[in-house]
Structure formats: C-alpha cells, structure tokens
Amino acid sequence: MLTPSQTTLRTSWPGHYFDGRTTTRHQVTITLEPSGLELHLADGSRSWWPYHEVTQAQGAYGNEPVRLERGGPRAETAPEALVVDDPAFLLALQKIAREEARRFAGPLDRRSRLQVILLATLGSIAAITAIIVWGIPALAELAAPLVPTSWETAFGDAIAPQLAPAEGRCTNGRLRESVDKLVMRLAAARPASPYRFHVTVVDSPVFNAYAAPGGQIVIHRTLLKSTKTPEELAGVLAHEMQHILQRHATKALIRDLSMAAIVAAVFGDVSGIGAFAVQGARTLTTLHYNRQTEEEADREGFRLLQAARIDPAGMVRFFETLKKHTGEGAVPGYLSTHPETDERIAAMKALAAELAVQPDPLLPDVKWDEVKNLCR
C-alpha cells in the first residue's frame, strides 16, 4: 500500500558499483525498496543488498558522494561498494527504509551543526575545568601515597648540595643547636612521620625559605634575622615541614605529568603544539594549585605548632613582619607564589580562635637576638 509521501519519492537512482576485486567502475541503477537495495548492472545482472548488511562509508559530510559498502567485515578483505553522487539519495533512502536506515546519515543542516559545535565546545570547556579543578588534584591525592618516601628522600638528598652549597652554609654551633632543638620539638609532635627533617641556614640576602621533598629545609639568613622570637621561626619551619609531610612536591609532579599526558592525547601527533599547550596549561594552573598548597601548609603548620605546644601567635607575628617587607618590595621570591598575606593572617587568627592551647616556652635559655645573627 502506498502512502502519499511514497508516491512522490524518487526510488530509482544512478550510481557506480565496485566489486572489490578490480578497479572497474560499473554503471548501476539502484532501486530503493523498504527492506533493501536492488542493483541493476549494465550487463543485465541483478543483486540484492538487504539494509542490515549495508554500512555507510562516506556521505556524512558536505562535498562527499554517498558510499555504501557491503561485506568485507574484516579489515583485510575489501567490501563491495556503491557510490552515488547525488546527496539527495540519502534522504530518499531514509524515508523509504524507515527504522533500519537511521544509521544512514547525510550532512547536518547548518543549524544543527552550530548546535553540535556549541555543545561540544561548552562540554569541552566544562570537562577541562572539571579535570583541572577536581580531577587532577584528586588523582595526585590518590597516587602520592603510592610513591615510596625513600624516593623522595633520595631526591631531596640529591638536590640538597645545589640548594645549599657547602660554602654558603651557616655552620655556627650555637645557631645550629638552637635550630635543631626547634626542629626536634616540632618533629616530636608528629612521631609517626617517615621523614627525618634537616634544616640548613644559608647565608643569602634573598628573603626566602623552602623545603625539598624528603625532609630537607633551607632557611635564608635574611629571613632568620627578621624573626623576633624563636616562635616566629618555628612558624616558618612548621609551614615548610608541612610541605614535606603533605608531599606537595610529589603531588605537583604527578599533576604535571598527568596534565602532559592528557594534552598529548588531545593534540595527538602534533608535538609542537602539544608542548606549547602543556606550557600554557602549567602556567595557568600553577597559580591555582600553589594557592591551595600554601593554604594547606599554613593551616597544617599552625596545627603542628599547637600540637607541639608552641605559641602560634609567633607565626601570626611573622606574617605581619612579612607584610611590612611586601610593602617595601623586598620579598618577591617568597611572595610571588604565595596567597595574599592579609588573607593568611586572617585565616590563622580564625584557627587560633577555634582551639586555645596553653603553650610551653620555647628555647627559654637562648638569647634569640644574639643567636639569630650568628652564622660562622
């Protein structure tokens, strides 16, 4: 029974047939039937292609002839092919074949194409944001515990001579003794830690302090001199020790590697652009991640001080000193990757309000004003 729409549809189309054995181009007339295609070759022979055996190889994009293939399911055997130049053939095929022909698709019209592009673009942006904000940090948290701490220690020990060259170290006995006592008091508050902390004071005019993975901490003499009490230095050390305890360097490395792997997968074999994109992504995300890392080191450092019964007011005071330095523009190295000092002070005051700890005195028999100026 014919419906009105079928009566107006064109069911006979000219095309070319390739048998998959020779390059000969056979003229063919194709008749569209509800369950398959009937092929009439110029030599009079006929062939029947049921739709479920037919796949579409070409014709889904503009400027492409429609190409249908049959047989050759394995990639090594060539299928028979049917090529029709008129794209309207697909529309007729879709109407006549109904359900079965849904997978035969021509080029999208302009509007649906714009919608697809827009959706894919928004989706990509959302996915990239989600990966950067949640995915990669979550992966780093999961993977970092799998890295043996001995690797971190070996790495830290290997780079220590570069960070603190022997000739630049402050080796004064009294200074060393005071600093070591301070570190021991802090470390005793975390007895289960797998790291052995070692602090080196370096005679450098740059206002800075940093931690290498595995336990090595470096304090520059200029920073040391600016501390008014041992409690202030303890604040700085607690912050740096938390970088080590929280394995921030290892996590940063995992983040960098996974980012590079994703960028490489997205850009495929275009290595130049890939490298360019990795660098860009690193620059953009380093700021974001560093802020989180520093906030964590502040917070956990503060708790470490409380656990060691050291007055955390010293840490807050040190940040106030730091703020003054910022005003003078004297501490670019330390501040460039750190959050706003005001925010940090406010966050610590909030922590202090949460839990009041009765502090024990720190290095009561050390004249800090004298000791902090010693070097050799």
Place this chain on the structure above:
Amino acid sequence: MKMGTITDGITKNSSELESSPGTAPFPIHRLAFHGSGEDLFDIFIINLLKTIVTFGIYSFWAKVRTRQYLWSQSEFAGDRFGFHGTGRELFIGWFKAAVLFGGLVALTNLLPFLSDEPWLDVVSQLIFLGGFMALIPLAIIGSMRYRLSRTSWRGIRFTFRGRYQPFLRLWVRGLFLTGLSLGLYYPVYRTNTRRFLVEHTFFGSAPFRFNGNGGDLLVRFALTLLLTIPTLGLIWVWYAAHQRRYYWDHTSFAAARFHSTVTAGSLLGLYAVNLALIVISLGLALPWATVRTKRYDLEHLVLRGPVDLNHITQQAQTATPVGEELADLFNMDALPG
C-alpha cells in the same frame, strides 16, 4: 579506440588530454582535495570532548574519524579514497608499541642495578641506543604497511611489501656514511630510503616505480648547507620544494609518471599562513591548517600518461598497527614530503 581501454571509466572532468606537436596525446589524471576547515573543525571539537571525557582513550577512534574524513575528501581521477582502519586495532597497536618501547627503557634503566661494575652503565646505554636505532626503521616500515593496507581507491587496497631487515641495513648504512661524510651523503641516503619505500608500494597488484638518484641532489644540498646561516635557514624551503619535485617527477605508476608543481614561494606561503593561523588561534585553527596543507599537496601533483586499470586486481595484505603507533610514540611521519 585505444583511449577507451586505457583510461577505462575515468571521468572526463578530472582527466584531460595534453598534446604537444609531434607526439601522441596522453591523459592527465588529477588529484584534488574537497574537504573544508569547518567540517574538519566539527570532527576536531567533538573528538576533543570525547578524548577529554575518556582521559585520552578515545584518541584512537578520533584519529580514525579524522582520517576517514581526510581520505574521503581526497580524490584521484574522479573517485575518492577510503580509510578502513579501526580505533580498536590502533588502541591495541599502541599498547604493543608502548610495551616494546617501555620494555627497552625499563631494561636499560634496570641493568645498571644488577651490579656495581661501571661498564654495565656503558653497555646499557649502548643497548638503549642500538634498540632505539632498530625501532625507528621498524616504525617507518610498520606505519607504511598499516596505512597503505587500510587505504583504498575504487575498492582496491594499497599495500606495502618492503621487509624490515633490508630496510634496517639500508638505514644503518646510510646513517653511518652520512656521519662519516659530515652530512654530505645525506641526500643519497634519503633518496635510497625513498626508493625503498616507493618501490615496495603497490596499488592492488601494480607496483610504483622510482628512478631518482641521490647524486642529482648533491650540489643543491651542499649549496643549501653553505647558505643556511646567511639566509637564516629559509634556504631549506627552497631545498624541500626541489626535493619534493625531484622525488615525484621520478616516481611512476604503470606507464604514467607523477609530476609535482610545488615551488619554494608557494610552500613558504603555506607554512607561514598555517603557522600564523595556529599561533593566533591558540591551536583552534588546526583543522583549517590541515585542510590548507592537504589541498596544497594534492593540487600540486598530477599523474601523466596512460594507466591500464583493467589489469589491476585486489591483493589483500594483513598488517598490524604496531609500527604505526610506534611511529607516533617517536613523533615522526613515515613519508614526509
């Protein structure tokens, strides 16, 4: 009539006759690229989303989609090419290539831990270098085999029938002589490699032929070397254009010969605009740059002469994509130029 059997069904608009006084007319078969940057961008952006969401696993299927489009939009003498690879086989190929290369890296990194002997360090580095050198020709051969075996025209597959060992010998000997001659041997070495790759390429049962001789490029190569610094390296575009013309003009198929119309000026224009497009768009214009390159490559190449297509029959070949993915791991293109 003779022509009827010779060109057998090649459509009129894409093949024409060129006649010069005194000689018989012979047909010209053109290549063309019909793709558009917009269509490729569609594919690119959807591939991007799916690749990100699957943490990179979709990239193999993405590669297949991109190739299907690029192959389908490439035309020779009125008919389109087809790409028949699958994402699944590329994924498996990548896995094998990664194991092969990863195994070499792991082996040569762990070897020094076996004992404290200092010579073990040297030996493991030599093994790594040797292994790497042996894997590069494997990657080239493998990706030629894979790519050609998955490419069809008029339903007939291409094949690559070169074997690994002779290619490895050619490769190592060429590198050695290039080093020994302080680089001057390079065009000969490069041309020998090209000859090997072209002469083992078949369309169905019919081979391609190459009769170039690296010696023909020597003078130009030496001149290019001399002028590299004064021209800030730009002279290499001139050399690349010449080499490309030389290689294609010495490549033939059946009784027909390829002819390339690439010039240094147009090549430089192509590179400069593509670079500008990619940099300004932060990579988003990559599809347009790809389309420009494809169109340039195909429109500057013709096949002149009679081609007897009636005697070409299907000769299927199995090929795994291990070499293809190995080539990708090393970031190289099997047949540049």
